Amino acid sequence: MTGISDLNVLLAGLRPEPDPARYGFVTGPAARLDPFAGQALMRFAEAQGVTLILPFDEAEAAGLEPVFPCRRITLAVHSSLEAVGFMAHVAAALAAEGIGCNPVAGYFHDHVFVPEDRLGDALAALKALARASGREFD
Secondary structure (H helix, E strand, C coil): CCCECCHHHHHHHCCEEEEEEEEEEEEECHHHHHHHHHHCCEEEEECCEEEEEEEHHHHHHCCCCCEEEEEEEEECCCECCCCCCHHHHHHHHHHHCCCCCEEEECCCCEEEEEEHHHHHHHHHHHHHHHHHCCCCCC
């Protein structure tokens, strides 16, 4: 299963699904954060340290000082890891509304993390993007 790479099909099939959980990003040395990696939606290693995306309240309770309280929106269309332009259109639609986003690609879907207080605006912008490409919503 390689996913969809046709941009028009991806945009028309875009189905933004909000996650009810609140997340935050934490960073630090691997030795400090790896014990929490099992709870993370994502672990990414950079030269400066490890980044985890964790449930915000759990990260705070563990003393990890999460930043960017956000919500995840799953772009529920099976996008190919080699698809060209899909995330650029998503980011542009959000940017047009003044909404910053942090995208993450999984094998089956792309996800965007948006500021928690802009979730409704982000969903509206993504649904408008899909409608412009041919998708109808209830």
